[in-house]
Amino acid sequence: MKEADLYPPVKAFLEQQGYEVKAEIGAADVMAIRGDEPPLIVELKTALNLTLILQGVARQSLFQDVYLAVPQPPKWTHRYRDLTALLRRLGLGLLTVKAGAVEAHLDPAPYQPRPNSARAGRMLREFQRRVGDPNTGGTTGVKRxxxxxxxxxxxxxxxxxxxxxxxxxxxxxxxxxxxxxxxxxxxxxxxxxxxxxxxxxxxxxxxxxxxxxxx
Known part of the structure; x- marks a missing residue:
């Protein structure tokens, strides 16, 4: 699937929600406006990767609501789940396209983390109980x-x-x-x-x- 193949279903998806949609407005792949609401930006890519995420972050300097649109992966691997968690932290939305249908996985929103006090407490207790500094940071495949x-x-x-x-x-x-x-x-x-x-x-x-x- 090419990036251009993503545009028709994304355009139709947004138009169904009342947006007027136009492609290649300035640096944005897709720009959509609905009434008096702030513009919505969508960046299209054939895969969810760092290049696309950086593009999305760059578009946030122009408008708050930014989506990334990619083909639906065959399955949600750990890598995709980690990237989705990163998008949530960055306040970026995520759309996926499969067989002409668009699914919204994330909407742009300010990130509000839920503190994991139990895990944080375990880490603090481990730090306090451990004697000296017997491990080397950054190592893998070694016994801790x-x-x-x-x-x-x-x-x-x-x-x-x-x-x-x-x-x-x-x-x-x-x-x-x-x-x-x-x-x-x-x-x-x-x-x-x-x-x-x-x-x-x-x-x-x-x-x-x-x-x-x-x-």
Whole structure:
């Protein structure tokens, strides 16, 4: 589908809503006006990409209501969903065209984010609990050192020297307040449970200590 193929269905779609529509007005692919309302701009492209988004942002310096129009993708991949989220942040609208029909996915509107206080709280707690700065920013495909892992390593180091120990004793000796929960969950497979109320270091835990000593 060519960009020019998008124009007839987009024009018809807008005219059905009472707009007078004209193409190639100045820098805009499509300009539409309805009564005394502010003009509406539509930029046409064969794919939703950064070039089109930048064009839309540029048109916002002229008029507030700007749509981007693209062919309907075969399926909404993660990339398209991410780009749609970006359009919402930028206040750009999105139209898609399929078999001559136009669907409006987003209308131009000021972005009003919904704070994710639960996720923000988890990040703040992780920052506060993590000791030092053991990771390198910008890396991919490497195991991250989290505050939880640091606490588990402290418990593993204590059990390596003390042998089977109760969760309360581990917590007191290491300062890991959530020792009981970590030992009970055994998320990494580092701990054995040889007797009621006692935990010991497993072979996997010993290997983990050798690879990454506790902080």
């Amino acid at each position: 050192m989290t505050a939880y892992r640091q606490d588990a390593l402290r418990l593993a180091a204590h059990l390596a020297t003390q042998g089977p120990t109760s969760p309360a004793a581990c917590a007191a000796a290491t300062g890991v307040a959530r020792a009981a929960a970590i030992l009970r969950a055994d998320h990494y497979g580092w701990f054995d449970h040889p007797a009621r109320g006692l935990y010991a270091l497993s072979p996997a835990g010993q290997q983990a200590l050798t690879a990454a000593p506790a902080a």
